[in-house]
Amino acid sequence: MEIKIMRNILDRNQNKANEVRDLLLLNKTMMVNLISSPGAGKTTLLERTCEALGEKFRIGVIEGDITTDRDARRLKKYNIPIVVINTEGGCHLDSHSISKVLDSFDLENLDVLFVENVGNLICPSQFDLGENFKIALVSTAEGDDKPGKYPMIFREAKAVLLNKTDLIPYTNFSIGFFRSDVQKINSRIPLFEISCTKGTGLSEWSSWIEAQIMVSRL
Amino acid sequence: MEIKIMRNILDRNQNKANEVRDLLLLNKTMMVNLISSPGAGKTTLLERTCEALGEKFRIGVIEGDITTDRDARRLKKYNIPIVVINTEGGCHLDSHSISKVLDSFDLENLDVLFVENVGNLICPSQFDLGENFKIALVSTAEGDDKPGKYPMIFREAKAVLLNKTDLIPYTNFSIGFFRSDVQKINSRIPLFEISCTKGTGLSEWSSWIEAQIMVSRL
Numbered sequence: 001m002e003i004k005i006m007r008n009i010l011d012r013n014q015n016k017a018n019e020v021r022d023l024l025l026l027n028k029t030m031m032v033n034l035i036s037s038p039g040a041g042k043t044t045l046l047e048r049t050c051e052a053l054g055e056k057f058r059i060g061v062i063e064g065d066i067t068t069d070r071d072a073r074r075l076k077k078y079n080i081p082i083v084v085i086n087t088e089g090g091c092h093l094d095s096h097s098i099s100k101v102l103d104s105f106d107l108e109n110l111d112v113l114f115v116e117n118v119g120n121l122i123c124p125s126q127f128d129l130g131e132n133f134k135i136a137l138v139s140t141a142e143g144d145d146k147p148g149k150y151p152m153i154f155r156e157a158k159a160v161l162l163n164k165t166d167l168i169p170y171t172n173f174s175i176g177f178f179r180s181d182v183q184k185i186n187s188r189i190p191l192f193e194i195s196c197t198k199g200t201g202l203s204e205w206s207s208w209i210e211a212q213i214m215v216s217r218l
Numbered sequence: 219m220e221i222k223i224m225r226n227i228l229d230r231n232q233n234k235a236n237e238v239r240d241l242l243l244l245n246k247t248m249m250v251n252l253i254s255s256p257g258a259g260k261t262t263l264l265e266r267t268c269e270a271l272g273e274k275f276r277i278g279v280i281e282g283d284i285t286t287d288r289d290a291r292r293l294k295k296y297n298i299p300i301v302v303i304n305t306e307g308g309c310h311l312d313s314h315s316i317s318k319v320l321d322s323f324d325l326e327n328l329d330v331l332f333v334e335n336v337g338n339l340i341c342p343s344q345f346d347l348g349e350n351f352k353i354a355l356v357s358t359a360e361g362d363d364k365p366g367k368y369p370m371i372f373r374e375a376k377a378v379l380l381n382k383t384d385l386i387p388y389t390n391f392s393i394g395f396f397r398s399d400v401q402k403i404n405s406r407i408p409l410f411e412i413s414c415t416k417g418t419g420l421s422e423w424s425s426w427i428e429a430q431i432m433v434s435r436l
Contacts, residue, residue, distance in 0.1 A: 139257075146257055
């Protein structure tokens with residue numbers, strides 16, 4: 001009974017996600033669904049990405065948050081279109097909430113739309129928002145054992161970003177264990193080792209995103 | 219329609235939680251529901267707590283994990299009763315899953331039962347497991363802005379533990395901002411500032427838990 005309800009929710013979500021995807025394709029706007037635990041560094045990653053690609057591409061952001069517009073305010077300085085979705089307790093974004101706010105963007109003049117999902121490593125991985133792909137972001141401070149314990153997002157994502165590599169010397173994080181734990185779940189997924197506060201590893205990430213934008217336009 | 223379904227789920231959860239609570243009261247076993255994001259340090263906190271209180275009290279643990287028994291294996295060395303609940307994708311424990319495993323414990327000879335919930339700062343805060351109280355654990359690496367952004371657990375918890383204080387010098391975490399953000403939501407909640415890997419601040423936490431066990435027996 002509960003399983004059937006969940007299936008209905010997911011089916012309705014999938015139908016709307018397909019509509020969103022068609023609309024984005026029509027406008028040649030790439031959408032990226034960014035997923036992580038609370039405080040892994042999604043907003044800081046968007047700050048660095050705006051700085052790296054803001055002159056070359058027209059970027060928009062959807063900020064998914066339970067409450068507050070704290071993250072959106074951090075991105076205001078980049079002078080890009082930003083829409084906040086407050087889920088008011090909801091643990092993930094769904095395609096209906098995305099669909100409702102797409103009108104607020106001038107999609108025809110947008111190259112890439114980043115969706116910062118609610119901070120949650122579990123629930124958002126089950127919901128297609130109509131994105132081109134999902135990104136999994138994890139922080140070294142969360143420990144090297146997270147891929148095996150939260151495998152869904154590592155299966156669903158197109159790339160993994162390991163953030164806060166600058167904290168590794170102060171923790172017992174083993175980069176070798178983490179890499180092998182990711183590979184057991186998704187053997188060919190690209191893994192970017194970055195520090196958004198120190199700026200390391202970010203040029204590889206920017207080049208990769210740039211290539212994805214190019215591919216999405218073919 | 220969806221709201222009604224959610225209400226039914228919560229009602230059924232509440233009924234079973236009340237049964238669990240009655241059973242624990244009968245056996246004078248205190249149950250603590252430990253909630254945090256992935257990798258904030260729940261298991262390490264339990265390691266330190268077993269070391270501090272293991273001689274004085276009879277401790278048991280329920281390990282809630284989506285998959286794997288990694289956390290349970292870390293606690294094996296304390297020679298305490300441990301039961302793993304794998305939710306197989308589920309984002310929180312509920313009172314039915316707790317009720318099913320209580321038989322595995324000799325409750326009459328157990329002073330305190332710690333439940334390590336699934337790593338998720340959102341969903342577990344909505345589900346009463348029949349515990350005496352919830353504990354919110356956050357890591358400094360998650361940033362000082364989390365209470366305002368994820369207020370539910372800070373409203374529900376009986377105490378807040380701020381872990382990984384040893385990492386503060388390497389981050390932009392402001393302890394003053396964090397404290398005031400917690401107080402805006404829950405002005406009188408105790409806040410323990412700890413480092414489970416360095417061992418700082420833990421004696422205050424142990425004394426507080428000890429006092430709670432005493433109070434629960436009155």
